[in-house]
Amino acid sequence: MTAPVNDNRTGTCPICQKEASASHKPFCSTRCKDVDLGRWLNGGYAIPAVEPPDEGDLEEALREAFQSGEMGDPDSNS
Numbered sequence: 001m002t003a004p005v006n007d008n009r010t011g012t013c014p015i016c017q018k019e020a021s022a023s024h025k026p027f028c029s030t031r032c033k034d035v036d037l038g039r040w041l042n043g044g045y046a047i048p049a050v051e052p053p054d055e056g057d058l059e060e061a062l063r064e065a066f067q068s069g070e071m072g073d074p075d076s077n078s
């Protein structure tokens with residue numbers, strides 16, 4: 001047996017801040033659902049990503065560190 005759903009706790013629409021509709025939850029209407037979908041499809045929402053460094057950039061950074069003395073000689077065993 002499942003607990004009854006409390007329709008009084010629908011919250012607010014994340015697009016227009018009106019009370020959310022149970023049939024469109026968490027939105028208040030089809031319009032707000034479509035606005036949100038459009039934002040996702042057009043890149044309005046994005047998860048930030050950190051690009052890994054390019055191998056050439058990494059090699060150059062290591063070379064500079066060795067030349068400046070920040071890192072020991074890679075050929076020595078000390």
